[in-house]
Amino acid sequence: MMALKGIYAEYEVQRLNHGIGFFTAAIELMLPTYGNELGLKGKICKNWALNPHPTMIPAIEDGWVESIHCFGGELGMEDYVAARSDIFFVGPDGTLRSNRCYSQTAGHYAMDMFIGGTLQIDRYGNSSTATANRVAGFGGAPNMGCDPKGRRHSSRAWLKCGMELGSREDLIGNMPRGKRLVVQMQETFKEKMDPAFVEELDAWKLARNANLDLPPVMIYGDDITHVVTEVGIAYLSRTSTIEERMDAIRAVAGYTEIGLEADDRKTQELRERGIVKYPEDLDIDINRANRSMLAAKNVKQLVEWSGGLYNPPSRFRNW
Amino acid sequence: MALRELNFEYRTEKPSRIEFGMHHYGVVGSGDMEVIMESMDLGGAVKVRVVTPVIGFDKVWEKVLSRFVNDNSLADVSIEINDNNSTPVIVSMRLRQALQEIKSGMK
DSSP states (O other): OHHIIIIIIHHTOOEEEEOSSHHHHHHHHHIIIIIHHTTOBTTBOOEEEOOOOGGGHHHHHTTOOSEEEOSSOOTTOHHHHHHTTTTBOBOTTSOBOOOHHHHHHHHHHTOSEEEEEOSEEETTSOEEOOOSSOOOOOSSHHHHSSOOTTOOOOOHHHHHHHHTOTTHHHHHTTOOOOOOEEEEEOOSBOGGGOBSEESSOHHHHHHHHTTOSSOOOSBOTTTOOEEEOSSOEEEGGGOOSHHHHHHHHHHTSTTSHHHHTOOHHHHHHHHHTTSEEOTTTTTOOGGGOSGGGOSOSSHHHHHHHTTTOOOOOGGGOOO | OOOEEEEEEEOOSSOOOOOOOEEEEEOOOTTEEEEEEEEOOSTTOEEEEEEESOOSOHHHHHHHHHHHHHHTTOOSEEEEEEEESOOHHHHHHHHHHHHHHHHHHHO
16 A cells, blocks of 8 residues: 555656565555555556566456556466457467566666565665575566666656666766666565565675675665565665665665664655654554555455466465 | 564643543554543553564654654553554654544544
């Protein structure tokens, strides 16, 4: 709800990619509910570089989506994709024409926003899904989770984000320029009470273990524009110094060690300046943040939304 | 899984007492908790008893509860929490939700 109101609506994000995960799936499922309540249909989320996620079915059926260009396929979505050739790119036989290379290129240059989850974020805003012994989740995130310097075409979201960039005037003077929104959503504590905000990314350990030249970072701190946690949103793009950015990160890092370092007065100042927003700043009632917000609450309801065309793999069926 | 009991007591600078009897909120599901709040004369204090299997987060409990009590200027309330591995966020959310229910019931 915070992401939809504080980012999608605020910037009018139209072309985007969602990472895989519960948070973005929840947003997809909230377009026909909370999205409609906010009157956002037609204003946001129209063009996607995205796999044919089943969780997109309610939004597609509710008329939110103009097009989805896919990186790859999604098991069980064949019939639905064939039936919705107005949305998906299909061949004459109705099967999906996915193209990973085009999607990566579009994802890199054309998208207004990438939003996804990670495993760890450090105090500067660098994030990685690398653990001490493995690298995961680097599929599209580095291409999409950065600001493509070669981009020259404008869009409302891109320009708004770029114009509010705290460091823009120091770098390019009075020249207007945009910036892609790169959003990380993260609960402050993950399963087993592992903190998501850490002193040092495990990527450093992996770099030492594997003799790498540098830690495998998924998204660098200067590319990330927003961090969303259950505490609130940090609008990092609006900060002008690294100290300010760290203060904004601390303000949404909850009860992790990093979050406990937050200075209440600084946090208050950042909230007044719109650099940090909590649910009450966005006029969101946290009591409404529950499953009733989801357009489909289980896989069977997704099948119903699809008119029986989505054919989920047997492991997702409990009926 | 042994349960531990933690006890805390708080006093806020500008206590504002509310009278509501007793209120129960939440379910002790996995990663969740229940809270029982009762208004009673504690000389302006707020007493919290936490029963939890979690070890090593006493300081975090202290912080979460202290912020909740201070943000809401609570006084003369006994709070009992039965926890099953809630994250700090869940704890503070359930407490806020419980209080909101209490306040909406008083309108």
